[in-house]
Amino acid sequence: xxxSVPDSxxxxxxxxxxxxxxxxxxxxxxxxxxxxxxVELFNRQGYDATSIGDLARELGVTKSAIxxxxxxxxxxxxxxLDEALDGLDRAVARAxxxxxxxxxxxxxxxxxxxxxxxxxxxxxxxxxxxxxxxNSPTEQAALxxxxxxxxxxxxxxxxxxxxxxxxxxxxPDVISRLVFGTVNSLVDWYRADGxxxxxxxxxxxxxxLFDGLVGEPVGGPRxxx
Amino acid sequence: xxxSVPDSxxxxxxxxxxxxxxxxxxxxxxxxxxxxxxVELFNRQGYDATSIGDLARELGVTKSAIxxxxxxxxxxxxxxLDEALDGLDRAVARAxxxxxxxxxxxxxxxxxxxxxxxxxxxxxxxxxxxxxxxNSPTEQAALxxxxxxxxxxxxxxxxxxxxxxxxxxxxPDVISRLVFGTVNSLVDWYRADGxxxxxxxxxxxxxxLFDGLVGEPVGGPRxxx
Numbered sequence: 026x027x028x029s030v031p032d033s034x035x036x037x038x039x040x041x042x043x044x045x046x047x048x049x050x051x052x053x054x055x056x057x058x059x060x061x062x063x064v065e066l067f068n069r070q071g072y073d074a075t076s077i078g079d080l081a082r083e084l085g086v087t088k089s090a091i092x093x094x095x096x097x098x099x100x101x102x103x104x105x106l107d108e109a110l111d112g113l114d115r116a117v118a119r120a121x122x123x124x125x126x127x128x129x130x131x132x133x134x135x136x137x138x139x140x141x142x143x144x145x146x147x148x149x150x151x152x153x154x155x156x157x158x159x160n161s162p163t164e165q166a167a168l169x170x171x172x173x174x175x176x177x178x179x180x181x182x183x184x185x186x187x188x189x190x191x192x193x194x195x196x197p198d199v200i201s202r203l204v205f206g207t208v209n210s211l212v213d214w215y216r217a218d219g220x221x222x223x224x225x226x227x228x229x230x231x232x233x234l235f236d237g238l239v240g241e242p243v244g245g246p247r248x249x250x
Numbered sequence: 251x252x253x254s255v256p257d258s259x260x261x262x263x264x265x266x267x268x269x270x271x272x273x274x275x276x277x278x279x280x281x282x283x284x285x286x287x288x289v290e291l292f293n294r295q296g297y298d299a300t301s302i303g304d305l306a307r308e309l310g311v312t313k314s315a316i317x318x319x320x321x322x323x324x325x326x327x328x329x330x331l332d333e334a335l336d337g338l339d340r341a342v343a344r345a346x347x348x349x350x351x352x353x354x355x356x357x358x359x360x361x362x363x364x365x366x367x368x369x370x371x372x373x374x375x376x377x378x379x380x381x382x383x384x385n386s387p388t389e390q391a392a393l394x395x396x397x398x399x400x401x402x403x404x405x406x407x408x409x410x411x412x413x414x415x416x417x418x419x420x421x422p423d424v425i426s427r428l429v430f431g432t433v434n435s436l437v438d439w440y441r442a443d444g445x446x447x448x449x450x451x452x453x454x455x456x457x458x459l460f461d462g463l464v465g466e467p468v469g470g471p472r473x474x475x
Contacts, residue, residue, distance in 0.1 A: 073295070191464060195454050199454060203455070205439070214427045229424060234463055238429070238459055239460050
């Protein structure tokens with residue numbers, strides 16, 4: 026079973042954000058364009074397999090033009106992972122702010138909605154984050170931040186199960202994994218092409234996760250199975 | 251938001267199946283052990299970044315001992331992708347057999363259950379399949395087979411929505427993506443360590459997807475939100 030067929034490398038190369046595409050080939054690039062392009066390249070061909078030389082070629086600049094903005098390849102990775110993690114931290118904080126004093130299940134739903142928004146807004150950086158395996162101090166630091174977010178959400182899930190607001194027949198840690206897994210899998214298939222706006226995606230994912238896919242049948246209740 | 255922290259490379263190296271671990275370091279290996287080890291290595295450090303020399307070192311054999319079983323690195327990849335795809339094809343066929351003449355939603359549920367079983371039984375090969383990007387004829391052939399499975403399931407989803415058995419407020423293609431995404435994300439977090447048997451995982455994933463996470467509250471109905 027699989028999700029969408031990923032873009033071919035050629036398509037992916039052209040699918041950077043507008044700024045990146047517009048400026049490609051020009052002699053100078055700002056730090057953000059360099060970072061955007063680096064993240065696309067890391068995602069496309071793997072961080073380890075990508076050199077600063079590859080990035081310079083992709084941008085049509087010299088390597089020193091890149092070192093003007095970032096000290097090293099690892100500094101680019103760190104900036105990308107911070108972008109994703111700062112976003113997710115903001116999502117958690119915003120959800121907590123908006124649902125202070127409400128039941129855990131509502132705080133969890135709000136967190137899922139905010140997390141989906143961040144995933145859409147920072148899809149490439151989050152994609153990179155989800156592939157990090159802890160191969161360097163930078164990656165280990167990112168994994169530690171990721172774990173802190175996981176732990177926060179796992180605690181919300183456990184509390185919501187305790188409250189009786191989530192089903193009792195599935196262990197809380199499995200519920201956490203399924204929530205994370207469903208949300209994270211969006212990076213593999215969601216395309217911000219306008220056919221499914223981010224707000225609608227966030228509401229849909231939250232609703233499907235919590236309320237399920239089954240709808241009322243057209244012709245009355247279905248036979249039990 | 252993230253799933254489990256992945257194993258460190260050192261842990262992953264030791265997490266092959268029993269046969270692989272027992273035989274590691276011995277002079278000879280059968281084709282299956284070579285394939286298992288290759289898949290672990292491809293998953294750990296990336297297919298492109300892995301050479302037959304790396305695999306020989308990992309197995310403690312000469313390169314020619316590997317070429318005795320497989321003509322090339324691409325032949326190893328093809329064998330692994332076929333293992334995953336043959337399994338998924340079997341899952342689809344078995345579900346279709348067991349639910350012949352039943353409503354589309356029940357055929358879909360059965361397919362999800364069978365697909366989860368295959369994912370657990372062939373987790374490493376399916377992990378590799380899900381990372382394929384179409385960079386070679388072998389990968390393109392695998393993507394074509396994956397698409398055929400996707401299309402079959404998407405047709406089942408569309409039919410179930412038509413029947414009114416799945417919610418009407420989410421476009422069928424989004425339902426398909428969410429189903430694929432949730433099922434596929436299992437490869438990132440499921441550990442076959444006995445704490446959650448495969449059968450229970452399959453039933454849980456299917457039930458959560460279709461019926462949702464919300465349970466009956468302990469103190470009566472929750473306030474609407």
